[in-house]
Amino acid sequence: MEGTEGAVAEIKTRGQLTIPKRIRETSHLEEGSVVSILPIGDSLIITPKRLELDEARRQMRKLLKASGLTIEELVEGLTEEREKLFKETYGAKKKV
Secondary structure (H helix, E strand, C coil): CCCCCCCCCCECCCCCECCCHHHHHHCCCCCCCCEEEEEECCEEEEEECCCCHHHHHHHHHHHHHHHCCCHHHHHHHHHHHHHHHHHHHHCCCCCC
8 A cells, every 4th residue: 555654753852753744745634733642552553633623613713814814804705706606507697
């Protein structure tokens, strides 16, 4: 299976562990991602934690802050995009 090669990483003084870039990229892990660490015998399994509502809210706030948009601007943009997609998909409304 491609991309399943192991990697070696060192646990730092404060218990911090850096996941190698290649593994972060193939696992779609980015800064702020939450993982679960499961002890299985003498081994550990590290898996991405399923996105929960609170985590989704944190990620959305982070994206909004980074973009500089307000919630109102985001909603307005979504409304415009939705209308544009509707017109592209179904064409202009016919008058009866």
